[in-house]
Amino acid sequence: MAGIVVVFDFDKTIIDVDSDNWVVDQLGDTELFNQLMPTMPWNSLMDTMMKELHARGKTIGDIEEVLKRVPIHERIVPAIKSAHALGCDLRVVSDANVFFIETILRHLGIGDCFTEINTNPGCVNEEGRLQILPYVDFQTAPHGCNLCPPNMCKGLIVERIQASLAKEGKKRMVYLGDGIGDFCPSLKLRKGDLVMPRKDFPAWNLINKNRTLVKAAVHEWTDGEELEHILLQLINIIIAEESQLVSVECKFQTMSRAANGALSGALPVPY
Ligand SMILES: [Mg+2]
Numbered sequence: 001m002a003g004i005v006v007v008f009d010f011d012k013t014i015i016d017v018d019s020d021n022w023v024v025d026q027l028g029d030t031e032l033f034n035q036l037m038p039t040m041p042w043n044s045l046m047d048t049m050m051k052e053l054h055a056r057g058k059t060i061g062d063i064e065e066v067l068k069r070v071p072i073h074e075r076i077v078p079a080i081k082s083a084h085a086l087g088c089d090l091r092v093v094s095d096a097n098v099f100f101i102e103t104i105l106r107h108l109g110i111g112d113c114f115t116e117i118n119t120n121p122g123c124v125n126e127e128g129r130l131q132i133l134p135y136v137d138f139q140t141a142p143h144g145c146n147l148c149p150p151n152m153c154k155g156l157i158v159e160r161i162q163a164s165l166a167k168e169g170k171k172r173m174v175y176l177g178d179g180i181g182d183f184c185p186s187l188k189l190r191k192g193d194l195v196m197p198r199k200d201f202p203a204w205n206l207i208n209k210n211r212t213l214v215k216a217a218v219h220e221w222t223d224g225e226e227l228e229h230i231l232l233q234l235i236n237i238i239i240a241e242e243s244q245l246v247s248v249e250c251k252f253q254t255m256s257r258a259a260n261g262a263l264s265g266a267l268p269v270p271y
């Protein structure tokens, strides 16, 4: 197991579009979506849209069918499979919802590559409609971060992952994302970590404007092909560094054992 955790945003990072917009557009409810947009937070809007789609006779099966044809760059799935095969611990941190993400990842055959999906809850209720809830209950327990939307602070999620990793020994984090919500977690990364913002997207702009606040090394990417190439290169470099470190430690131990042996032979080393 490599000491690397790779955290992926989902929309416009793993898949090439925003899953919420994709479902609404494909099921033909864009107009209502645009009307309601200024009136409520995004997460509540998606729940309202699911209620509306259900009232208009759209089923869970219709939503699943639309999710299965979501656009994704052809190199993303191989990139994820390779990172997993190299022993990385892969996680998702997303402001979409668990129903959309799990349906898509399962369909792509990469559901088992991830150890954790941190996102808004989404479940099918007794009426057979998809209910989407906020990750953070902002009415009763606001997260208090003014960089992030009320329902989710990705920075707090990254801090929680960092705390759990500290217990598992030294681990380095690679964070990939595109959106405004990926800026806050980028600020939580430490020296030795890596951030991969999608070039010309909001997270990339914010990181470039605030370079002094970002402790992680920045590696931009434009599409799935570049994501695959850069991510696997970085992982291989880290793995090579780790194995060098291990071999140096081993050599050092061997040398000190030899030195101890030599001492018992009572042959002082002249300085
Ligand atoms: Mg995104």
Ligand SMILES: [Zn+2]
Binding pocket: 145, 146, 147, 148, 152, 153, 154, 155, 156, 184, 185
């Ligand atoms: Zn935040």
